[in-house]
Amino acid sequence: MLVSQESHVFSGPLAEDLRLARADATDEEVHGALRLVGADGWARALPEGIHTAVGDVGHALTAEQGAQVALARAALADPAVLVLDEATAESGSRGAARLEEAAAAVLAGRTGLVVAHRMNQASRADRVLVVAEGRIVEEGPHADLLAAGGLYARLWEAYDDGR
Incomplete structure (x- = not known):
């Protein structure tokens, strides 16, 4: 559904x-x-x-x-x-x-x-897929993606700084 x-x-x-x-x-x-x-x-x-x-x-x-x-x-x-x-x-x-x-x-x-642009909603997922330019560029749990320091981590940092 x-x-x-x-x-x-x-x-x-x-x-x-x-x-x-x-x-x-x-x-x-x-x-x-x-x-x-x-x-x-x-x-x-x-x-x-x-x-x-x-x-x-x-x-x-x-x-x-x-x-x-x-x-x-x-x-x-x-x-x-x-x-x-x-x-x-x-x-x-x-x-x-x-x-x-x-x-x-x-x-x-x-x-x-769950297709989401809100980072806090993405952070609750068991597994996050990060899409850039139509391709999956990162995947994994929130904590692992933060530790990897890639695009997801940069997006999270920008989101977290804005809160």
């Missing part, structure tokens, strides 16, 4: 949007997926909860909420392999930490391929 940076919120009840991933999901399972990605609070606060219409015909969601919905869909689908292609990028800096935690929660217990 793929969750990309351009998450889409479908028009209609929030629960039905999430059930696109698994049609037989119960309301409790929908709430569980939303809870996993940190969205259950705002979803319960909607006028009709998860039965509130969202998207173009209903309640507008923020970019962060849209990304949470996409991640909750992935949680409901429960794929063995999950690809996150900049899935937390649309949140901006403000919601980045929350979405990175949500992504980590959805990835727990499954194989994941």
Whole structure:
């Protein structure tokens, strides 16, 4: 399953949007997926909860909420392999930490391929592949790549100095 940076919120009840991933999901399972990605609070606060219409015909969601919905869909689908292609990028800096935690929660217990430009997200991976000019130029765990002193280490140093 793929969750990309351009998450889409479908028009209609929030629960039905999430059930696109698994049609037989119960309301409790929908709430569980939303809870996993940190969205259950705002979803319960909607006028009709998860039965509130969202998207173009209903309640507008923020970019962060849209990304949470996409991640909750992935949680409901429960794929063995999950690809996150900049899935937390649309949140901006403000919601980045929350979405990175949500992504980590959805990835727990499954194989994941995470395309990320945020260094702190890359640093959490079991194995990092550094791509430059369309080629893999380094690979390994975060600590090993730092110790190697190559491109990844320079990128990490620039990121770390900026924090």
